Amino acid sequence: MTYCVALKLTTGMVFASDSRTNAGLDQISSFKKMRSFYEPNNRAIVILSSGNLSITQNAINQLEHQSRNSDCDNIWNAKSMFDVAHLLGECLREVRDREGIFLTQGNIDSSVNFIVGGQIKDEPMRLFLVYAEGNFIEVSEENPFFQIGETKYGKPIIDRVIKSDTPLCDAVKCLLVSFDSTMRSNLSVGFPIDLVCYSASSFRLDFQHITQDDPYFAQISRRWCDGLRSVFTSLPNPDWLNRVESSNFQSSN
Amino acid sequence: MTYCVALKLTTGMVFASDSRTNAGLDQISSFKKMRSFYEPNNRAIVILSSGNLSITQNAINQLEHQSRNSDCDNIWNAKSMFDVAHLLGECLREVRDREGIFLTQGNIDSSVNFIVGGQIKDEPMRLFLVYAEGNFIEVSEENPFFQIGETKYGKPIIDRVIKSDTPLCDAVKCLLVSFDSTMRSNLSVGFPIDLVCYSASSFRLDFQHITQDDPYFAQISRRWCDGLRSVFTSLPNPDWLNRVESSNFQSSN
Numbered sequence: 001m002t003y004c005v006a007l008k009l010t011t012g013m014v015f016a017s018d019s020r021t022n023a024g025l026d027q028i029s030s031f032k033k034m035r036s037f038y039e040p041n042n043r044a045i046v047i048l049s050s051g052n053l054s055i056t057q058n059a060i061n062q063l064e065h066q067s068r069n070s071d072c073d074n075i076w077n078a079k080s081m082f083d084v085a086h087l088l089g090e091c092l093r094e095v096r097d098r099e100g101i102f103l104t105q106g107n108i109d110s111s112v113n114f115i116v117g118g119q120i121k122d123e124p125m126r127l128f129l130v131y132a133e134g135n136f137i138e139v140s141e142e143n144p145f146f147q148i149g150e151t152k153y154g155k156p157i158i159d160r161v162i163k164s165d166t167p168l169c170d171a172v173k174c175l176l177v178s179f180d181s182t183m184r185s186n187l188s189v190g191f192p193i194d195l196v197c198y199s200a201s202s203f204r205l206d207f208q209h210i211t212q213d214d215p216y217f218a219q220i221s222r223r224w225c226d227g228l229r230s231v232f233t234s235l236p237n238p239d240w241l242n243r244v245e246s247s248n249f250q251s252s253n
Numbered sequence: 254m255t256y257c258v259a260l261k262l263t264t265g266m267v268f269a270s271d272s273r274t275n276a277g278l279d280q281i282s283s284f285k286k287m288r289s290f291y292e293p294n295n296r297a298i299v300i301l302s303s304g305n306l307s308i309t310q311n312a313i314n315q316l317e318h319q320s321r322n323s324d325c326d327n328i329w330n331a332k333s334m335f336d337v338a339h340l341l342g343e344c345l346r347e348v349r350d351r352e353g354i355f356l357t358q359g360n361i362d363s364s365v366n367f368i369v370g371g372q373i374k375d376e377p378m379r380l381f382l383v384y385a386e387g388n389f390i391e392v393s394e395e396n397p398f399f400q401i402g403e404t405k406y407g408k409p410i411i412d413r414v415i416k417s418d419t420p421l422c423d424a425v426k427c428l429l430v431s432f433d434s435t436m437r438s439n440l441s442v443g444f445p446i447d448l449v450c451y452s453a454s455s456f457r458l459d460f461q462h463i464t465q466d467d468p469y470f471a472q473i474s475r476r477w478c479d480g481l482r483s484v485f486t487s488l489p490n491p492d493w494l495n496r497v498e499s500s501n502f503q504s505s506n
Binding site: 152153154155156157159160161168169170172173174177181184185197208216219220223224225227228229230231232233234235236237238239240241 | 405406412461472477480484486488489
């Protein structure tokens with residue numbers, strides 16, 4: 001399984017992905033699910049992927065192959081992030097056309113998702129979700145994020161914290177908490193976490209590779225857990241529970 | 254969609270279910286997903302259900318029908334909760350045998366899940382999860398809860414808080430927070446919430462019906478949200494983000 005999430009905020013973007021891949025519980029590996037394309041003062045693009053790894057790697061490979069041919073439309077000469085999302089969707093369609101039938105014969109799911117975002121010169125930052133069928137949608141101002149893979153465990157904290165005007169620093173912390181919640185509840189999402197911060201119009205990507213023994217992540221995880229428990233303990237008891245005449249209904253506050 | 258959860262703790266049990274049912278977004282109704290069977294000083298049993306409503310109602314109806322015939326094994330003369338789970342599984346199998354084929358013809362999923370728990374005299378409290386196929390498992394000491402339906406959004410807080418020795422009062426609060434997180438992230442889970450507390454060996458069920466304008470739930474929801482934001486704000490910034498030389502990387506702490 002996979003967990004990837006990307007945010008588009010007023011001041012920049014944050015992308016994060018786990019790196020655990022499994023084909024059955026006895027076959028667990030670590031693969032990068034993040035690719036970036038970067039040219040100073042011109043473009044900064046990040047792609048996150050979830051789903052069948054052979055299909056996502058193949059589609060990205062196709063995209064990179066195209067990019068070496070300057071005669072055709074490619075990720076280095078695309079005029080907009082919309083065009084980049086379109087290119088990626090087309091690569092995915094080609095690969096699924098070619099490979100999908102063989103996977104179907106083996107009863108293997110060939111569906112994948114991509115998140116692709118970033119900035120190209122003379123355009124604002126943009127963020128897209130590419131579906132398994134190669135079609136795609138753009139993020140909205142109201143819900144300025146996309147998640148793919150094992151998305152649900154880590155969604156409540158993002159729903160609560162992230163708005164378009166959330167500072168990048170808070171966004172980074174929110175994503176780490178979201179990963180912490182996901183990894184506690186689902187063993188198939190795991191370290192290391194790849195994280196990229198992008199400050200609007202900087203055309204520079206700042207990478208972090210967060211491993212299992214990362215002291216900052218451990219600190220966030222512990223303080224979040226302790227903080228939640230403390231908030232939880234401070235919640236008032238319901239009147240109706242106090243009325244229940246049973247010595248067993250004890251509370252911790 | 255549905256969200257149901259039940260806990261078996263040292264001092265008692267808590268059961269909770271939402272009551273929203275939908276067949277397409279334009280057809281949303283409220284149905285009870287909780288049934289209880291109670292005889293003073295003898296037995297207290299609660300059943301929660303998720304999945305195809307016609308199948309769950311039919312299976313429960315079958316169980317109730319049996320219970321009027323004292324010559325056959327039924328929920329009133331069952332000697333153990335294991336037997337009750339078995340009876341429920343058998344009712345489910347009968348109903349799916351009878352109805353499933355017609356639903357399959359209409360491409361309708363007939364799968365359902367039940368949680369069934371409680372206590373029968375001379376036995377400790379027990380809690381079971383009944384699968385769509387009618388087989389079932391019992392809860393463990395390490396993970397003393399079952400969830401069915403839209404389970405993931407509300408699982409992290411349960412994972413963090415609930416242990417076998419959690420007081421019932423805290424367990425109730427935890428479940429309300431879990432419902433709050435689920436309802437924020439998925440509109441198809443909704444009020445009212447039916448909640449039952451059972452204190453060990455009391456053979457008495459305490460019901461609460463929590464509606465959308467319940468002042469206690471609103472208070473829990475608001476204080477939890479404020480508390481989370483406050484914990485979040487107090488989390489330390491990463492060193493590496495402070496090193497990033499960009500005025501856009503502002504933090505709220």
